[in-house]
Amino acid sequence: MIVGENKPIEEIIASVNEYHNVLVVGCQTCVAVSLTGGDRAARSMTEALTHAFKDSKPLHLFETSMLERQCERDWIEPFFDLPEGIDAILSLACGAGVQTMADAFKGIPVLPALNTTFMGALDQPGILNEKCVGCGDCLLALTGGICPIARCAKRLLNGPCGGSSNGLCEISISMGREVECAWHLIVERLKALGKLDNYEKISELKNWSPGGSGGPRQLIHPGETPF
Ligand code: SF4
């Protein structure tokens, strides 16, 4: 899932300051799991902004609305009527959701309330870890299901490096927490799977420009044509 963190409230206040009737729109999918985009988060944001602007003149009004997914046009237009008088949308979605909303409501500013942080997984209640950077050429079949791109601090394709110690990455020191060495994990996992021969395979040079062209990527399902 995509993980998002709240922007600092001061930054959000500054970005909505010039608008007077703001619709706070939550997103019920990925960012709801990181507790920054769901129904509760959207209502809390509305309350926080209403409180922050309680003495402002002219009045600032904030309303709450929810969408199941802001990153899918099919989930926006049929299910969402913009209330009258709204002069800005504050989106509690990832960057893809904010941009899809901006595309759907071209005449109105759509402002981000979140910083889109990473693609990750909820490994324990309240603990989300980065797992994938969307490199476009997945190596997990060779690496025992552990991503060296997202989880190795140096994005090494043939690790570990000399900074691996007792299963931990040297980055643990600067991060102030124990960060497992991805390549230690990969080797241990390959051993457990009886696939240590994978470790002997030298990875080819990776194309670090996703999609090969450096531009934004597109996936087209068979039979579909882009608008
Ligand atoms: S190798 Fe890692 S970054 Fe690339 S697609 Fe697979 S999980 Fe994602």
Ligand code: SF4
């Ligand atoms: S110690 Fe392991 S995870 Fe850290 S940079 Fe080296 S190989 Fe990557």
